[in-house]
Amino acid sequence: LAKTTQPISMDSYEGQEVNITCSHNNIATNDYITWYQQFPSQGPRFIIQGYKTKVTNEVASLFIPADRKSSTLSLPRVSLSDTAVYYCLVVGAGANNLFFGTGTRLTVIP
């Protein structure tokens, strides 16, 4: 199970682009990088998943360099409603124990 390291907290102003970086030095060949978002009093919600290079969906982009030892979640033009905890996970196919860690607490400031 590859361990991940991400900042404990970040602040950003509304309308800015936010980049949250996650380190996963021991990622294995078959592992995927997955990000979840959690609002207070709710369960985590899947945001995006990728294996290499760049993945984009309607919510975020995920950038993964060639060595895959880190990844960056990019949230374009954040709003107050993006205030949440963001978790980076490295997951292997067939794995059962998904390690969530403490995540990054993003606070968007008006």
Add this chain to the structure above:
Amino acid sequence: NAGVTQTPKFQVLKTGQSMTLQCAQDMNHNSMYWYRQDPGMGLRLIYYSASEGTTDKGEVPNGYNVSRLNKREFSLRLESAAPSQTSVYFCASSADRGGSPLHFGNGTRLTVT
């Protein structure tokens, strides 16, 4: 389409009491999971069920039992509640293990006095 439904939403128990947390999913997912989340901490896996008919221990299984009743339902039982089990409990499901995204319920907030 309700996704993952957990009952109850809130529960207060006295030390030594027992209770069962219920979880049901309507997405025809094979795998189901129980996590606990303590204040300011990440989620820790209690038990999981990779497929109907199988269950396995996660990171923190002591004091808990589970039952995969059928493909839809996965329950978590506390036989003799302890204050250390005060937490928010989340049930999740995924199409398969590993890379499939997890879909979470909204949690059960349990307090043991």
